[in-house]
Structure formats: C-alpha cells, structure tokens
Amino acid sequence: MKKQCCYSLLSLLLIACSAKQELSVLQINAWHGASTVPGGFKGLVDIVVQTNPDIVLLCEIQAPDGSNVVDRLVDSLQTLGKTYYGQKGGTGLISKYKIDEQTLCCASDVQGAMVKSRISVGGHTLLAYSAHLDYTHYECYLPRGYSGTSWKKIESPVRDADSVLRANRLSQRDETIAAFIEDAKNEIGKGNLVLMGGDLNEPSHLDWQADTKNLRDHNGVVINWDCSLMLADMGMVDAYREKYPDAVEYPGFTFPAGNRDAELNKLAWAPEADERDRIDFIYYYPNPHWTLKSASIVGPEETVLRGKIQAKDSEDAFVVPLGVWATDHKGNLAVFTIRDREK
Numbered sequence: 001m002k003k004q005c006c007y008s009l010l011s012l013l014l015i016a017c018s019a020k021q022e023l024s025v026l027q028i029n030a031w032h033g034a035s036t037v038p039g040g041f042k043g044l045v046d047i048v049v050q051t052n053p054d055i056v057l058l059c060e061i062q063a064p065d066g067s068n069v070v071d072r073l074v075d076s077l078q079t080l081g082k083t084y085y086g087q088k089g090g091t092g093l094i095s096k097y098k099i100d101e102q103t104l105c106c107a108s109d110v111q112g113a114m115v116k117s118r119i120s121v122g123g124h125t126l127l128a129y130s131a132h133l134d135y136t137h138y139e140c141y142l143p144r145g146y147s148g149t150s151w152k153k154i155e156s157p158v159r160d161a162d163s164v165l166r167a168n169r170l171s172q173r174d175e176t177i178a179a180f181i182e183d184a185k186n187e188i189g190k191g192n193l194v195l196m197g198g199d200l201n202e203p204s205h206l207d208w209q210a211d212t213k214n215l216r217d218h219n220g221v222v223i224n225w226d227c228s229l230m231l232a233d234m235g236m237v238d239a240y241r242e243k244y245p246d247a248v249e250y251p252g253f254t255f256p257a258g259n260r261d262a263e264l265n266k267l268a269w270a271p272e273a274d275e276r277d278r279i280d281f282i283y284y285y286p287n288p289h290w291t292l293k294s295a296s297i298v299g300p301e302e303t304v305l306r307g308k309i310q311a312k313d314s315e316d317a318f319v320v321p322l323g324v325w326a327t328d329h330k331g332n333l334a335v336f337t338i339r340d341r342e343k
Contacts, residue, residue, distance in 0.1 A: 019340045026053035027197035028331035033063030037261045043324030045076045057197040058092035059132035093117045093130045106179035123341030127187045131198030137171035140203050144217040144273040151269045156217040157219045176225045181234050190225040197282035207247045217274040229338045236283040239334040249315045254280035254330040258302025258309040261324050272305030282334045299330030
C-alpha cells in the first residue's frame with residue numbers, strides 16, 4: 001500500500017510538472033527599423049537569438065526606405081533555424097506560436113494604433129498588445145529644465161507637479177491607454193491572459209515618488225504619471241517593478257541607452273540634465289494560470305548622463321547584448337510560468 005501511495009504521489013508530481021511551461025517575452029524599440037546604428041539589423045537578429053524569446057514586442061519597425069523590419073526579421077531568423085510568425089503593422093510582434101488573429105486597436109486621434117495579437121498558449125488564449133505611444137509633450141523633461149516639445153533648455157525647472165501633468169496631458173498617451181483598458185477589460189472578462197508592452201514615452205509613477213524626488217534631476221517633484229497610474233488602477237502589473245520594487249537601487253532606466261555603437265548626439269536630448277528614465281515596459285494582468293518568474297533589462301549596462309556615456313551605477317538585472325546594440329532604448333525581458341488549462 002505504501003509503495004502504491006508513493007507511485008501515486010510521484011505520478012501527481014510528474015503531471016503537475018508537465019502541466020507548466022515557460023513563456024518569455026522580449027520588448028524592444030527597433031529605432032527606425034534597426035537602420036540608425038551601423039550593423040543594427042544584424043544586432044537585432046542577434047539579440048533575438050541570444051534571448052530566444054517566445055514573443056517579441058516591437059515598435060519603430062519602419063525603416064526610412066519604407067521596409068518593414070518584421071518581415072526581414074522573420075526571414076533572417078528562419079535561415080538560422082528559428083521559426084517565428086509575424087505580420088506587418090505600425091508597431092509589431094513576432095511569435096514562436098502561430099498568431100490566430102492580429103488586429104489594430106486603441107488608436108487615438110493623432111497616434112497610431114497598438115497591434116493586438118491573439119495567440120494560443122497552453123490551452124489559453126493570450127492577447128499580446130504591442131504599443132508605441134505619442135512621443136510629443138515628453139514632459140518628464142520639464143522638472144529637468146528642458147521643454148518636452150522643443151527639447152530645448154527652458155528658463156528654470158518646473159517644480160509644480162500639476163503644471164507638469166497638465167502639459168503632459170496634451171499628448172495622446174492617456175487617450176491610447178484609456179482605449180487599451182476598455183479593450184483589455186473585455187478580454188480579461190472572458191478569462192483570457194493579457195499582456196502589453198512597448199515604448200510608452202512616459203515614465204512610471206512608481207519611479208517618481210518621495211524616494212527619488214531628489215535624484216535624477218527630479219528637483220524635488222513627486223509625479224503620479226497618468227498612463228502607469230491608469231494601468232495600475234485597472235490591475236495591470238509592471239513586470240520589472242514587480243520583481244524590483246526599489247526604484248532607487250533598481251531604476252531600470254531604458255532611455256537613453258549608453259549605446260557605444262551609436263552617435264552620441266543622437267542619444268542625448270537633454271545633454272545638460274540627468275534625463276534617464278524608464279519609459280519601456282512589459283505589463284501583464286494577474287491570472288491564476290500564470291505567474292511572473294523573472295524580469296530583466298536588455299541592453300548595454302552603460303547609460304547616458306549629462307550628455308556622456310557612463311558606466312552602470314545601479315543594481316539592475318541586465319541581459320547584455322553580445323553583439324551590436326541596434327537602438328537608443330533598452331528593452332525588457334519577462335519570463336512567465338503558465339499552467340496548462342485542464343482538458
């Protein structure tokens with residue numbers, strides 16, 4: 001009897017283990033179709049090979065010559081024995097899983113739409129949204145003494161949070177996020193898994209609280225940035241900040257990247273300020289069928305401070321590219337554990 005119980009327990013453990021799988025998601029801004037940095041497209045291919053993600057969320061996929069990096073990326077990876085699926089769009093996504101449906105959604109009056117992809121994973125329906133929000137009215141520069149529209153120095157830093165937020169709301173970012181929330185809630189209501197990632201062109205409120213108000217040229221200002229607060233209020237989880245809640249020791253800067261393969265004057269927009277921020281994200285909605293296993297920043301450890309590239313000065317978890325880095329942003333890598341749906 002004891003032996004039979006042991007076998008039964010072992011069988012249950014084996015079933016439990018086999019009923020789970022990992023899903024890795026890479027998010028990256030390709031910077032004009034990986035065309036700005038010499039050797040950038042190969043660098044983009046290399047980082048996908050290096051990280052081997054199941055899903056890649058891409059933005060800035062159009063090159064100046066009109067070519068679309070998604071098509072080239074899928075073809076190049078295929079020659080290396082890696083099969084990904086993808087379709088053209090204003091932003092982009094490629095996936096090791098076949099894409100059941102891909103549509104545009106959540107567009108604002110002036111901002112392009114997100115790409116919404118429906119993918120089957122482990123018996124679940126996953127909705128992956130790839131985003132690139134409005135880059136205008138980049139008002140995290142105001143407390144740093146720069147304009148968020150002309151990117152030129154202003155007379156003095158703006159230290160009133162309400163004034164900064166009023167200027168920030170002239171962008172279309174909050175409208176796009178409001179549209180995403182409405183769409184995502186509908187999918188969540190059906191029991192589907194939801195993740196969203198991309199270059200949101202706005203910091204997180206989690207990074208601009210009392211603990212950082214005297215750091216990074218925040219100049220004493222605490223700001224509850226709209227987009228991240230809206231996402232948090234609906235229950236979406238910021239993957240990197242979930243794993244690394246300390247914004248002082250783990251700032252997770254994604255812009256600007258300290259990319260030694262790029263021209264420095266194309267990286268620094270506020271060269272006399274500490275303009276570093278986390279504006280690229282992976283968010284997910286909690287569901288009993290998946291858990292976040294790990295989160296990392298992908299890109300060079302170096303950063304840009306006051307117009308110069310400097311060494312890493314944080315405790316952040318990095319995946320450092322082995323080859324050329326294709327972009328002025330750093331990306332994100334999140335790994336989830338998904339429990340297969342019972343049949």
